[in-house]
Amino acid sequence: MTKIAKTGESTLVRFIFACEKGYLVRNDFLLQRLECCIGVERVETFIAPRTSVPQLAFQDVGPGQLNNVLSCAIGGLLGRNVAAEDWEAESLRLNGEFQNRFSFPWLQVDPIPHRRIAWVQGRENIDVSRRAYEAAQALGVSIVMIENPGHWLEPDHGPFAHLREAFLPVSIEVDGGFTQRIVDAVRTYQHPIDGLMTISDVRLPGVARACEILDFPTSPSTAYQSAGDKAKTRMLEDDAGESLSLSSATELPSLLSSERGGQLVFPMVVKPALGWNSDCVSKVSDQGELVKAVERASERHASAASPSFGVVIEPYVEGPEVDANIVLLDGEMVYYDIEDDFPTQADGPNAGMEANFQETQVVLPSALPADEIQLLCESLRRSILRQGFTSGVFHCESRVRHSSMHYTNRHGILDMERKEEGRAKERSVYLHEINARPPGYLESVAVLLTHGVDYYALRILLCIGSAECHRVHALSRPFRDGEQFHLCILIIPQTRKGVMKTEDAGADLFRRHPELRQHVPDYDTCLKKGQILEGPSARSLWWIANFSVTSRTSRLECLRRAQFIRENFAYELD
Numbered sequence: 001m002t003k004i005a006k007t008g009e010s011t012l013v014r015f016i017f018a019c020e021k022g023y024l025v026r027n028d029f030l031l032q033r034l035e036c037c038i039g040v041e042r043v044e045t046f047i048a049p050r051t052s053v054p055q056l057a058f059q060d061v062g063p064g065q066l067n068n069v070l071s072c073a074i075g076g077l078l079g080r081n082v083a084a085e086d087w088e089a090e091s092l093r094l095n096g097e098f099q100n101r102f103s104f105p106w107l108q109v110d111p112i113p114h115r116r117i118a119w120v121q122g123r124e125n126i127d128v129s130r131r132a133y134e135a136a137q138a139l140g141v142s143i144v145m146i147e148n149p150g151h152w153l154e155p156d157h158g159p160f161a162h163l164r165e166a167f168l169p170v171s172i173e174v175d176g177g178f179t180q181r182i183v184d185a186v187r188t189y190q191h192p193i194d195g196l197m198t199i200s201d202v203r204l205p206g207v208a209r210a211c212e213i214l215d216f217p218t219s220p221s222t223a224y225q226s227a228g229d230k231a232k233t234r235m236l237e238d239d240a241g242e243s244l245s246l247s248s249a250t251e252l253p254s255l256l257s258s259e260r261g262g263q264l265v266f267p268m269v270v271k272p273a274l275g276w277n278s279d280c281v282s283k284v285s286d287q288g289e290l291v292k293a294v295e296r297a298s299e300r301h302a303s304a305a306s307p308s309f310g311v312v313i314e315p316y317v318e319g320p321e322v323d324a325n326i327v328l329l330d331g332e333m334v335y336y337d338i339e340d341d342f343p344t345q346a347d348g349p350n351a352g353m354e355a356n357f358q359e360t361q362v363v364l365p366s367a368l369p370a371d372e373i374q375l376l377c378e379s380l381r382r383s384i385l386r387q388g389f390t391s392g393v394f395h396c397e398s399r400v401r402h403s404s405m406h407y408t409n410r411h412g413i414l415d416m417e418r419k420e421e422g423r424a425k426e427r428s429v430y431l432h433e434i435n436a437r438p439p440g441y442l443e444s445v446a447v448l449l450t451h452g453v454d455y456y457a458l459r460i461l462l463c464i465g466s467a468e469c470h471r472v473h474a475l476s477r478p479f480r481d482g483e484q485f486h487l488c489i490l491i492i493p494q495t496r497k498g499v500m501k502t503e504d505a506g507a508d509l510f511r512r513h514p515e516l517r518q519h520v521p522d523y524d525t526c527l528k529k530g531q532i533l534e535g536p537s538a539r540s541l542w543w544i545a546n547f548s549v550t551s552r553t554s555r556l557e558c559l560r561r562a563q564f565i566r567e568n569f570a571y572e573l574d
Contacts, residue, residue: 010087012079012094017056017072022107024053025474026457028138030075033101033452036484036521036550039094042078049140050112101452104477108470115141115464116165118186120198120207121172122153126160127524128441131448132199132456133163139471141460144193146170146185174202175305182210195463199437201276204228217465219436223388227436230312231273236386237431245273248309249298252291264290265315272297273310276435278357283316283346289353317430319403320416323362324380324396325439325447327458327476329469331390333381335458335476337447338373339364340416341397343407345536354537361562362443362489364450365482367416367555372400372427379429387434393459395439397432401425413559442489442546445522449548450487451478485550486558490565492545494527497535498573504528505571506545513568519561522548533573544571 016030026032027049034043047053056072082090117136122145123129136143142165145153149169153160156167170185172178186193196216198207204224211218226232231245244260246252255261270293271281280300282293294311301308320340327335340363345355366373380396402425405416438444438455448454457475461468492505502508506525510517525545527533533544547565551558 009081010084010090011081012087012090013076014079014094015070015073015076017069018053018074018107019055020107021055022053022109023050023112024074025106025108025112025471026135026138027051027140028134029102029106030077032138032448032454033479034077034097036449037097037101038552039080039090039097040077041080043075044077045075047074049138050114052111053107100479100481103480105474108474110470112140112471115139115194115468116144116191117141117195117197117460117463118144118146118168118182118189118193119164120146120182120196120203121200122147122151123441125152130163131445131454132441133160135454135457136460137163139457139460141464144168144189146172146182148172172203173305174206178203179206179209179213182207183213186210186214195465197459197463199459201228201435201437202274204436217463219389219392224436226387227389227434229273229310230271230275230433231310233387233431233434234312234314237383239428239430243312243314246294246298246311246313249295249311252294256287256291266290267316269314269316270294270297271312271314272300272308273312274301274308278344278359281346281357282353283351283355283357284353293353317399317401319399319401319430320368320405320407321397321399321432322366322368322376323439323443324376324398325443325455326377326380326384326394326396327392327455327472328381328384328389328394329391329462329472329476331385333377334473335453335478336377337364337451337453337478338366338368338376339443340366340368342414356536358493358543359489359491360493361491362446363555363558364446364487364489368400368403368405372403372405375427376400376429380431380434383431384434389436391462392436393438393455393462395435395437395443397435399430399432401428401430403427413556413563415555415559442522442524442548446487446489446548449521449550450483450485452484453478485552486555488549488558488562490547490549490562491543492547492566492569493543494533494535496533496573498533500527500529500531500533500544501572501574502529502570505569506547508571509565509569513564516561516565519550520547520565521550545569 024047027047028045030045031043034040053074054072144166145164146168153164154167168185170181196211205221205228208218208221208224212221234240234243267283267285269283280297284290284293297311298309323339323341325337342361344357344360345351346357384394404418406419407414408417438459444455458472461472504525506523527544549562
């Protein structure tokens with residue numbers, strides 16, 4: 001259907017129909033898969049979740065049948081204005097986009113029953129959680145939120161109350177009674193609940209244990225305990241002999257005086273056995289720094305509700321670091337994506353002990369060669385299975401040891417390129433950690449935009465169990481023709497101390513450089529006016545802002561745009 005404007009331009013209007021009866025695996029799949037599609041100005045879905053989709057038979061299409069035909073549409077889109085003579089080419093281009101984006105089983109024969117899950121711990125605000133809750137709605141899954149009293153999702157008449165069926169004010173502090181409080185909340189809820197989940201690292205083992213008590217689908221709670229403990233994770237690996245695990249800093253003197261202590265090869269990395277976001281992770285160059293780093297790491301969680309004093313000491317491994325996101329279903333890898341995690345401060349050749357491992361930028365898809373991607377997938381799948389998991393969404397961090405690639409700076413742009421010298425040693429994967437949950441919000445959104453796969457939707461379905469295997473398989477299918485652009489997740493770290501004076505430094509950047517906005521589909525200013533910046537040595541690593549920067553042309557152009565944002569991001573402090 002075409003609308004002809006007075007200017008002689010055409011606007012393409014397209015309605016989408018199903019050739020068979022059935023049910024949409026998620027009712028907003030048009031909106032989700034057409035996001036950032038060139039030439040699509042607006043998308044609407046006409047079908048509510050779990051609603052039967054009518055079949056449009058070709059014999060029903062004819063003169064005088066327009067109303068009947070449109071009543072069968074599952075959705076529609078409004079295209080951009082094009083010159084009348086370009087309309088046919090634009091229509092053909094959109095046909096190609098449809099084949100690319102909708103080549104997955106978005107329609108199923110069997111009705112989709114209403115599901116209800118309990119979700120433990122909402123996020124800190126709507127800006128870092130909206131898509132997760134909207135995914136549940138699109139799947140026909142109601143959320144019962146279990147959270148501390150006073151959370152922003154609690155008010156029944158609040159602006160976001162529609163995102164959950166109910167809010168249960170329960171203490172979710174991780175202490176001795178945490179699991180039982182979750183069990184009690186689920187058992188006393190007025191309606192039956194089909195599954196229980198969290199994406200909070202520290203709460204994963206306790207929630208898994210609650211699932212076991214309630215007979216809900218789950219991986220073993222012991223697997224979550226291993227994944228959450230970097231010492232246990234490291235000691236399960238084939239190369240565990242290179243690393244050391246201390247229950248507390250008091251064990252270090254005897255270690256240093258032993259034969260093993262005399263064999264330590266620096267630099268080494270010291271980290272708390274429990275932790276996240278590279279918090280309190282140090283690169284040390286000698287025994288003196290090792291002692292300081294171990295003491296600091298051991299004290300990091302000493303005052304927590306469940307104190308932990310454990311420390312991991314491991315070799316500093318050179319080689320490209322990656323974020324690897326893997327979806328397993330009954331041991332089968334149904335989807336993965338590999339992203340390049342660029343060098344941090346601590347990766348610098350002259351980095352001292354105070355340099356941190358906070359991410360600087362993550363780029364997807366990875367520039368690693370196909371054989372190293374395959375090596376990563378096979379090795380990480382074995383590591384996940386070794387911990388006791390068979391199904392789930394996993395965010396892994398690792399390095400490719402003796403990779404054929406390395407980072408170089410050419411004309412002011414840092415990126416990977418192939419090494420000139422031949423590879424003398426066999427490549428291997430060095431695992432840093434396994435997080436038994438989807439990647440963080442900004443990375444999950446980046447994968448959704450780039451590849452069309454929604455990790456939150458998959459995690460929700462997996463917590464319901466085997467009844468949702470069909471939808472897990474269907475929604476694990478990325479765009480047929482590969483990524484729709486290169487995307488760089490750019491992190492703006494804290495470099496100074498003070499109180500933020502600028503209202504919103506991210507929005508201010510786009511006011512000064514409006515041409516950038518079309519290339520940044522997602523961003524978040526984390527620290528706004530009035531918030532305190534603790535500087536680069538902050539006890540808890542937290543960045544000022546993050547930007548998802550894209551290019552449909554090349555990885556180099558994407559990196560140049562990210563560099564421009566980094567150089568022009570500005571803010572004032574009081």
